Amino acid sequence: MKKRVAVLISGRGSNMAALIEAAKSADYPAEIALVVSNRADAAGLAHAGEQGITTALIDHREFGDDREAFERALDDTLRAHRIELVCLAGFMRILTPWFVGRWSGRLLNIHPALLPQFKGLDTHRRAIEAGAKRHGATVHFVVTELDAGPIIAQEAIDVRNDDTEAALAERVLELEHRLYPRALRAVAEGRAKLGGGRPDDD
Ligand code: GRF
Numbered sequence: 001m002k003k004r005v006a007v008l009i010s011g012r013g014s015n016m017a018a019l020i021e022a023a024k025s026a027d028y029p030a031e032i033a034l035v036v037s038n039r040a041d042a043a044g045l046a047h048a049g050e051q052g053i054t055t056a057l058i059d060h061r062e063f064g065d066d067r068e069a070f071e072r073a074l075d076d077t078l079r080a081h082r083i084e085l086v087c088l089a090g091f092m093r094i095l096t097p098w099f100v101g102r103w104s105g106r107l108l109n110i111h112p113a114l115l116p117q118f119k120g121l122d123t124h125r126r127a128i129e130a131g132a133k134r135h136g137a138t139v140h141f142v143v144t145e146l147d148a149g150p151i152i153a154q155e156a157i158d159v160r161n162d163d164t165e166a167a168l169a170e171r172v173l174e175l176e177h178r179l180y181p182r183a184l185r186a187v188a189e190g191r192a193k194l195g196g197g198r199p200d201d202d
Contacts, residue, residue, distance in 0.1 A: 003188040006034040006083040008074075008091040013044015014173060015089035015110055015180050020051050022181030029188035034081045036074065038093055054081065060093060071099040078103075087184060088142065097144045105194035107142040108187060109149070110180050112172050114138060114156055119147035124169045127159060135159050135168060137176045139183035141194045152192045153183035 005023070007016045016035060023032045035048035038060045048055050056077050063070040070093075078086065088109040100107065113123035115138040118130075127135040136156035143149040155175050159168060186192040 002028070003030040003084045004033040004082055005030045005085045005087060005184065005188075006036055006078055006081065007032055007048075007087045007089050009035060009037050009042050009044040009089050010039050010092040011042050011044065011090050013042060013047055013090065015176055016044045016087075017047055018177035019087060019089070019181055019184060020048065020053060022184075028181075028185065030085065030184055034078070034083060036077060038070075038091070044090075067093075067096050068098055071096060075099065075102060085184070085187060087180070089180070094146065095142065100142055100144050103142075105141065108139055108152065108184065109142050109147075110176055110183075111138050111140065111147050112169070112176065114154060115140060115147055115151060124172065125165045128163060128165060128168060132159050135172060137172055137179055139180055150194060152186060153179055155179050 007019055009016050020032050022028055023030055032053055034054050034056065035045065036056045036058060037045045038058055040057055040059065045055050045057065058070065058073050058077060060070045084106065086103055086107045088107070113127065114134065114136045118126050124135070134156045136154060138154045139152045141149040141152060155178070157171055157175060183192070
């Protein structure tokens with residue numbers, strides 16, 4: 001049985017699109033059963049709809065400052081669709097310990113840097129400013145501390161001497177589109193587990 005996956009987005013959704021594409025393969029162990037956005041104007045929502053994927057909009061602004069009320073609505077939607085794994089893909093909301101605990105071991109995120117380096121925002125600019133020779137992306141399990149969960153898969157590229165933030169971002173994004181499907185496969189097949197030691201080197 002394929003694992004039922006929800007992808008959470010806030011914007012462009014190119015990683016979401018890569019996951020949808022990968023999940024079209026008959027032998028892929030997961031299906032993208034739902035795409036949820038917290039923003040109506042997320043470009044990824046329209047793309048998911050065109051691909052025939054069920055979409056949901058849960059606008060965080062309707063819940064004011066009550067983060068947990070927003071997350072309860074999100075959790076209810078995920079459960080209503082019998083979701084087993086959740087992939088954050090450019091989802092720009094920090095999740096509370098309540099939500100993270102509820103989905104522990106079943107919640108993945110992609111971060112555009114070689115964690116534990118460059119947690120947080122503006123990773124490509126910071127990598128260039130630091131003179132990093134290698135940079136890349138990481139898929140990890142989400143824990144309450146931001147960008148700190150156990151690493152599932154990571155891939156690096158060289159930083160060129162003349163790299164600009166935009167050029168580097170473009171090459172990392174290309175890499176992300178290979179990495180996320182590979183990491184989700186490892187989790188869906190049970191090869192990568194939270195607290196299960198180091199995942200297979202794939
Ligand atoms: C990606 O760089 C991802 O690593 C980061 O946010 C960006 C989302 O891009 N978390 P997209 O919406 O998947 O195109």
